[in-house]
Amino acid sequence: MKPILETEAVRRLEDLIEQEGTSKAELMELAGEFAASIVEARSPKRVLVVTGFGNNGGDGWVAADILQHKGIHVDLVTPVEPDEIPSPLARHVARRTAGRDVTVIVGPSRDELVALLEKSDVVVDAILGTGFSGTVRAPFPIWIRAINEHASDVVSIDIPSGLNAETGKAADPCVSADATATMIATKIGLYSADGPEYAGEVVCGELYSGLSELIGEVDHVAEFIEASDLETVLKEIPSAVNKYSRGSVLVVAGSSTYPGAAMLAAKAAARAGAGYVSVVAPETCANLIRMALPTVPVIAAPADGRGSFGAAARSMIVELAPKYSCVLAGPGITDAAGCMQVVTGLLETEVPLILDADALNCLARMTIDGIDSMPELYRREAPLIMTPHHKELSRLAGGASVEELASAIDAARTIVWAGGSSNMVVVAKGPVTAAVGVERVLLPPAGPAALATAGSGDVLAGIIAGIVATTREEPESWELLCSYAVAVHSATGIAAAASMGPRSVIATDLIDLIGPAFDMVEAGVEDGLDVVAASAEEEEA
Numbered sequence: 001m002k003p004i005l006e007t008e009a010v011r012r013l014e015d016l017i018e019q020e021g022t023s024k025a026e027l028m029e030l031a032g033e034f035a036a037s038i039v040e041a042r043s044p045k046r047v048l049v050v051t052g053f054g055n056n057g058g059d060g061w062v063a064a065d066i067l068q069h070k071g072i073h074v075d076l077v078t079p080v081e082p083d084e085i086p087s088p089l090a091r092h093v094a095r096r097t098a099g100r101d102v103t104v105i106v107g108p109s110r111d112e113l114v115a116l117l118e119k120s121d122v123v124v125d126a127i128l129g130t131g132f133s134g135t136v137r138a139p140f141p142i143w144i145r146a147i148n149e150h151a152s153d154v155v156s157i158d159i160p161s162g163l164n165a166e167t168g169k170a171a172d173p174c175v176s177a178d179a180t181a182t183m184i185a186t187k188i189g190l191y192s193a194d195g196p197e198y199a200g201e202v203v204c205g206e207l208y209s210g211l212s213e214l215i216g217e218v219d220h221v222a223e224f225i226e227a228s229d230l231e232t233v234l235k236e237i238p239s240a241v242n243k244y245s246r247g248s249v250l251v252v253a254g255s256s257t258y259p260g261a262a263m264l265a266a267k268a269a270a271r272a273g274a275g276y277v278s279v280v281a282p283e284t285c286a287n288l289i290r291m292a293l294p295t296v297p298v299i300a301a302p303a304d305g306r307g308s309f310g311a312a313a314r315s316m317i318v319e320l321a322p323k324y325s326c327v328l329a330g331p332g333i334t335d336a337a338g339c340m341q342v343v344t345g346l347l348e349t350e351v352p353l354i355l356d357a358d359a360l361n362c363l364a365r366m367t368i369d370g371i372d373s374m375p376e377l378y379r380r381e382a383p384l385i386m387t388p389h390h391k392e393l394s395r396l397a398g399g400a401s402v403e404e405l406a407s408a409i410d411a412a413r414t415i416v417w418a419g420g421s422s423n424m425v426v427v428a429k430g431p432v433t434a435a436v437g438v439e440r441v442l443l444p445p446a447g448p449a450a451l452a453t454a455g456s457g458d459v460l461a462g463i464i465a466g467i468v469a470t471t472r473e474e475p476e477s478w479e480l481l482c483s484y485a486v487a488v489h490s491a492t493g494i495a496a497a498a499s500m501g502p503r504s505v506i507a508t509d510l511i512d513l514i515g516p517a518f519d520m521v522e523a524g525v526e527d528g529l530d531v532v533a534a535s536a537e538e539e540e541a
């Protein structure tokens with residue numbers, strides 16, 4: 001797992017490293033060296049380094065000197081003379097580099113800058129790093145716009161200039177990088193809000209050899225999941241099983257308005273490995289679902305006047321639930337009064353429970369000031385997994401503003417920490433999804449924008465249910481198990497976008513790719529696509 005830190009923690013880490021005997025000046029040399037190695041790997045003949053006033057700029061000055069020594073032609077643009085650079089660390093390295101072979105241009109006009117950009121194979125963005133705040137002040141807006149319009153390959157040092165390292169919000173303008181060479185640890189802003197779009201490929205340079213001893217001393221906002229972290233999560237399904245003992249799921253879903261959500265969730269749960277999946281749905285749409293899912297028994301429950309669960313459905317569903325390995329409630333149920341009864345009834349059962357979509361809206365409606373004040377939730381012993389998207393999460397957290405990953409993590413933490421139980425997980429869905437447990441926040445590999453399609457959430461809920469159902473003993477951690485499911489979902493998005501085209505993926509495409517997606521996850525989601533392609537070729541051959 002790769003730790004993701006807030007900038008305050010990064011600064012604290014720098015101080016700890018300094019106490020261990022590696023000064024900030026040495027760190028800057030190491031940072032420049034790392035950045036230079038990333039640029040050199042792109043085999044440029046000519047490089048332009050654009051620097052700012054602070055230590056981010058200092059990294060740029062160091063990198064410029066190293067690249068020049070490797071025979072690459074390096075021009076460097078700076079807003080002021082080296083002697084006028086405010087940061088003493090940066091001033092020192094700037095004086096040193098300026099005295100060598102790098103061509104230094106102080107305060108170029110826009111046209112001069114454009115000419116330099118167009119001549120360069122790689123542009124190094126060393127204008128602003130973690131010291132950036134507010135809006136971008138002159139002369140950098142002009143420079144950043146020129147870089148975005150005229151540079152062919154941009155490597156940002158630490159973070160793209162103009163990106164807020166905490167929230168991931170991009171200022172106007174913000175450097176759009178092809179790659180970001182970030183220092184010591186990745187920053188949450190690189191994965192939040194605009195971060196993924198502006199940072200390009202993120203490569204992290206640890207810089208300090210003793211980092212692994214120190215990194216535990218500071219707070220981690222989250223841990224980025226790598227393929228190796230998921231290898232041991234799922235146990236083989238033993239051959240001596242029958243369809244029940246393999247793991248069964250009860251999907252409490254559907255309404256006359258949204259019967260399809262029940263179909264998607266149930267089919268996804270089956271595809272994700274559950275041996276036996278049943279649906280319990282309001283009687284008004286039970287037949288519809290039966291026709292769509294011949295292998296799935298559909299139990300009709302009493303409905304209200306509008307075709308959602310009626311109050312009488314609660315006792316029947318509460319009685320059914322313990323017969324299954326896990327229950328998934330929510331897809332397409334609406335937040336009618338009867339549904340609220342069903343959800344509170346399920347919270348009192350002792351069966352692993354996944355609450356998605358409208359089941360979460362029902363919860364939110366029951367408590368005005370956020371569900372962290374809801375005792376039914378926290379008295380529960382059995383595992384509880386909630387899968388809100390940002391809007392649903394905001395409602396659950398009493399209206400807290402949830403706009404991007406960082407605030408989603410905060411809101412999810414208030415919910416799991418209120419209960420403190422290690423078998424409660426909030427899967428905060430978004431462009432980057434976080435599996436938030438009381439111990440850790442995990443970021444599984446993210447899927448493509450193609451996943452932002454109607455029904456995609458129902459499919460993820462089904463995948464989580466299928467994986468929970470087939471997990472026969474207590475998992476290492478529930479948040480890691482959920483991370484596996486999210487990685488499978490991301491992999492279906494990648495595979496579907498590859499076969500259907502990124503714009504035309506629909507939720508049913510995802511379901512049909514759940515099987516190959518498991519192989520992709522084992523191979524590391526991104527590279528896993530070749531695994532799927534290879535296995536498809538084998539089948540054809």
Ligand SMILES: NC(=O)C1=CN([C@@H]2O[C@H](COP(=O)(O)OP(=O)(O)OC[C@H]3O[C@@H](n4cnc5c(N)ncnc54)[C@H](O)[C@@H]3O)[C@@H](O)[C@H]2O)[C@H](O)CC1
Pocket residue numbers: 010011014024027028031032052053054055056057059086087127128129130131132133134135136137138140157158159183184
């Ligand atoms: N964290 C580490 O382990 C290391 C960090 N390094 C690099 O240092 C920068 C952070 O340096 P710092 O001097 O704190 O800040 P910046 O260089 O990002 O910028 C501060 C500089 O910029 C000016 N400024 C701030 N806001 C704006 C604005 N809105 N518009 C214009 N100018 C602005 C401010 O006045 C300052 O002068 C970190 O990112 C790493 O790249 C070292 O490498 C050592 C290891």
Ligand SMILES: [K+]
Pocket residue numbers: 056125126127128129156157158159160161
């Ligand atoms: K930068």
